[in-house]
Amino acid sequence: MSGRTPARVCPVRTCVGCRERAAKDDLLRIVVIGSECVPDDRGTLPGRGAYVHPAVVCLDQAVRRRAFPRAFRAQGPLDTAGLRRHVEQTAQ
DSSP states (O other), rough: OOOOSSOOOOOOOBBTTTOEEEGGGSSEEEETTEEEEEESSSOOOOOOEEEEESSEEEEEHHHHHTHHHHHHHHHOOOHHEEEHHHHHHHHH
């Protein structure tokens, strides 16, 4: 036997809001364009990404903890209004 398992391993990422680890497919990738946090549903936008559960609770925790500027190594606050609208629409 080669020691390999037949099941494929799924990448794991950490939600910047609740700090729980989850499968990459279960999280929403966020990137910064200018000074705005933008959802990256397909995972193809260039640049550093941060992951959050697609839930308003996790998004609120990330904003309250100032996790996005820290994750993106950005100076100053980032605009999350468009991201919040996207999460609220997908949560319904």
